Amino acid sequence: MEDFLKSIMLGLASGGIYALVAVSYVIIYKATRIFAFSQAGMLVIGSYTLWQCLIVWSLPIWLSILISLAIGAVIALIIERTCMRPLIGQPILAPIVVTLGVMLLFRGIALLFWHGEVRGYGGSFLPLGAWEIGFLSLPKIQVYGFAICMIVIALLISFYKYTRTGLGMRVVHEDHLVAQNLGINVKRIFKYSWIFSCSVAVIGGMLLGNIQGVGLDLDANGLVAIAAVLFGGLESFGGAVIAGLAIGVIQIFAIQYLGALLPGEITMLVPFVFLLLILLIKPYGLFGLVRIERL
Amino acid sequence: MLELENIEVKYLNTILVLKGVNLSLGDDTLACLLGANGAGKSTTLKAISGLLRTEEGAVTDGSIRYNGTEIHNRWPEDIAALGILQVVEGRHMAEHLTVEENLRAGGLIYKGPRSQMAKDLEMVYSYFPRLSSLKERTAGYCSGGEQQMMVMGRSLMGHPNVVLLDEPSLGLAPLLVQEIAGIIKRINETEKVAILLVEQNAIMGLNLASYGYVMENGRIVLDGPAETLKGNEDVKQFYLGLTGIGQKRSYRDVKHYKRRKRWLG
Ligand SMILES: Nc1ncnc2c1ncn2[C@@H]1O[C@H](COP(=O)(O)OP(=O)(O)OP(=O)(O)O)[C@@H](O)[C@H]1O
Numbered sequence: 001m002e003d004f005l006k007s008i009m010l011g012l013a014s015g016g017i018y019a020l021v022a023v024s025y026v027i028i029y030k031a032t033r034i035f036a037f038s039q040a041g042m043l044v045i046g047s048y049t050l051w052q053c054l055i056v057w058s059l060p061i062w063l064s065i066l067i068s069l070a071i072g073a074v075i076a077l078i079i080e081r082t083c084m085r086p087l088i089g090q091p092i093l094a095p096i097v098v099t100l101g102v103m104l105l106f107r108g109i110a111l112l113f114w115h116g117e118v119r120g121y122g123g124s125f126l127p128l129g130a131w132e133i134g135f136l137s138l139p140k141i142q143v144y145g146f147a148i149c150m151i152v153i154a155l156l157i158s159f160y161k162y163t164r165t166g167l168g169m170r171v172v173h174e175d176h177l178v179a180q181n182l183g184i185n186v187k188r189i190f191k192y193s194w195i196f197s198c199s200v201a202v203i204g205g206m207l208l209g210n211i212q213g214v215g216l217d218l219d220a221n222g223l224v225a226i227a228a229v230l231f232g233g234l235e236s237f238g239g240a241v242i243a244g245l246a247i248g249v250i251q252i253f254a255i256q257y258l259g260a261l262l263p264g265e266i267t268m269l270v271p272f273v274f275l276l277l278i279l280l281i282k283p284y285g286l287f288g289l290v291r292i293e294r295l
Numbered sequence: 296m297l298e299l300e301n302i303e304v305k306y307l308n309t310i311l312v313l314k315g316v317n318l319s320l321g322d323d324t325l326a327c328l329l330g331a332n333g334a335g336k337s338t339t340l341k342a343i344s345g346l347l348r349t350e351e352g353a354v355t356d357g358s359i360r361y362n363g364t365e366i367h368n369r370w371p372e373d374i375a376a377l378g379i380l381q382v383v384e385g386r387h388m389a390e391h392l393t394v395e396e397n398l399r400a401g402g403l404i405y406k407g408p409r410s411q412m413a414k415d416l417e418m419v420y421s422y423f424p425r426l427s428s429l430k431e432r433t434a435g436y437c438s439g440g441e442q443q444m445m446v447m448g449r450s451l452m453g454h455p456n457v458v459l460l461d462e463p464s465l466g467l468a469p470l471l472v473q474e475i476a477g478i479i480k481r482i483n484e485t486e487k488v489a490i491l492l493v494e495q496n497a498i499m500g501l502n503l504a505s506y507g508y509v510m511e512n513g514r515i516v517l518d519g520p521a522e523t524l525k526g527n528e529d530v531k532q533f534y535l536g537l538t539g540i541g542q543k544r545s546y547r548d549v550k551h552y553k554r555r556k557r558w559l560g
Pocket residue numbers: 306307310312330331332333334335336337338339350352384495
């Protein structure tokens with residue numbers, strides 16, 4: 001029982017980050033109908049820029065975070081303008097190849113500037129230690145990480161729901177023509193979406209770097225999050241969050257109970273096997289938008 | 296004052312659809328544009344609103360001017376910002392948003408004080424009382440008539456100077472057509488919005504409008520005050536379904552008129 005609960009807690013903690021990263025894909029997909037594989041690479045960039053600011057330049061943590069976010073936003077604008085804008089409306093394969101290319105480019109940049117070495121933030125920027133609740137011991141770093149993920153997601157969803165710009169973005173999510181018809185500047189919304197998505201991915205990268213260590217391999221988390229996105233339905237923030245959490249938990253259970261039977265890294269595959277099963281049953285993912293068709 | 300001077304429109308640089316259209320719309324007039332399917336009515340509206348650009352169409356000759364400035368090379372969002380809003384054929388909307396969210400979205404373009412939004416919603420609900428009971432309904436699940444009211448209300452939210460209304464009566468029951476016709480008239484008169492109405496329902500169009508244009512094969516073949524058009528034999532025959540002596544004519548006569556009409560074009 002104790003193990004079981006502990007696994008769930010740990011699973012939710014890593015799932016929170018998957019959810020966050022999944023949301024970063026959904027932001028771009030909903031606005032532009034492009035699946036941005038590049039966001040897996042943003043995790044790596046985000047984790048390294050924070051390391052650069054915090055450790056190499058010895059800047060205070062708040063400033064380091066701000067600078068990392070700003071760099072993420074600038075990168076977002078550059079990719080949007082140079083790689084993505086010309087691809088809007090192109091056959092589905094072209095944007096996929098381009099975003100994969102951008103992901104590899106990010107890896108390359110990380111190799112070039114930071115030599116791909118695994119780094120740490122010199123301890124942690126989140127409190128260490130653990131809370132003891134009954135027989136449960138909750139590592140603070142995980143709990144804070146989880147809370148940050150959920151707060152960021154909640155802020156984002158509230159932005160969409162309650163602000164004027166958010167409403168405009170939701171109209172763009174629905175139909176680009178309708179948006180233009182209403183005088184909404186669709187290109188500007190694309191820009192915002194990339195900035196939001198990259199900022200979210202940078203936050204994900206910082207949290208992952210804090211837990212797993214800063215390094216090139218962080219983009220594997222981005223791939224797991226892809227499973228979450230497909231599982232939750234590409235167009236649903238709620239779906240991405242639930243699926244991200246679920247995949248975190250499933251993965252921990254797999255490590256716990258199957259880890260002994262299977263050789264090491266294979267547990268990384270569990271989310272994907274799970275995804276295949278789900279997609280066989282529900283091709284649009286669990287929470288894909290129901291197409292409204294009136295006869 | 297909106298003026299179309301001799302405009303030519305091509306899709307994909309090859310398909311010539313409008314072949315020299317002249318049309319003008321005074322500041323608070325209600326004019327209607329009639330024509331058979333495929334005549335180019337929707338294309339004319341899209342040329343004005345700029346939505347043509349999103350369909351790989353372009354104004355290749357002539358000019359469209361609004362209060363003297365040329366607008367035919369601008370993006371749709373810039374034209375909308377001038378207060379020229381098209382209500383496109385077929386009730387396109389943000390399906391998964393609620394009716395009220397759709398209306399609010401129409402108000403995003405208005406740059407005045409934020410507090411105006413609530414007043415404008417009230418104004419729209421007073422024109423379309425039925426919408427006020429549907430505020431929280433998902434737009435995609437509303438009936439065709441409710442959706443038509445919503446998209447018309449949505450354009451009002453943007454404080455338009457000119458509304459280009461494409462076939463508002465499409466697929467609606469006669470009673471609802473009458474109701475909507477009345478609302479269009481009221482909007483034109485009270486809000487001082489110029490309206491260019493495209494209609495298949497010529498009776499409704501000519502009854503509402505003060506001026507009418509008849510379009511055929513990408514050209515305006517007839518125009519004049521609505522009253523005059525109503526008396527025109529060709530219009531009676533082909534658009535109002537009436538004949539001079541009030542009885543059905545034989546197909547041969549119709550063919551004769553068709554030939555004459557082509558000559559007119
Ligand atoms: N995007 C497009 N690409 C190519 N041709 C088009 C396009 N849109 C319209 N057309 C053509 O232009 C012509 C005029 O179309 P338009 O939609 O303006 O007609 P309409 O008068 O509005 O007809 P309806 O009453 O049926 O709506 C048609 O022959 C149509 O096939």
